[in-house]
Amino acid sequence: QVQLVESGGGLVQAGDSLRLSCAASGDTFSDYAMGWFRQAPGKEREFVALIRGSGSATYYADSVKGRFTISRDNAKNTGYLQLNSLEPDDTAFYYCAGDLWVPPFASGTPRSWGQGTQVTVSS
Secondary structure (H helix, E strand, C coil), rough: CCCEEEEECEEEEEECCEEEEEEEECHHHHEEEEEEEEEEECCCCCCEEEEEECCCEEEECCCCCCCCEEEEHHHHEEEEEEEEECCCCCEEEEEEEEEEEECHHHHHHHHHEEEEEEEEECC
């Protein structure tokens, strides 16, 4: 099972950008689909984006489509989430997740999770 560690969160202003990183270890990273979820205070955790192990396909929540970009560098065992045109509603704890299969992401139940990183967007 892969272990995941996120970094790159912070406090930014509306319209700014951030890049989150997800460093993986413990297993063959390219075997795993990788995704990002987020959870805002008082809200349920929600899916943000997903990328297949090979990087051949990506999927996004409608709320971030066109603003966020998920990518990965399997040679570096690292995944990324580029957040552009940030809005106050993007404020949340962002979690990286991994699973050998894609379907668990649809139910929010991938097997591996990072500890999360806080993103705060001020207006």
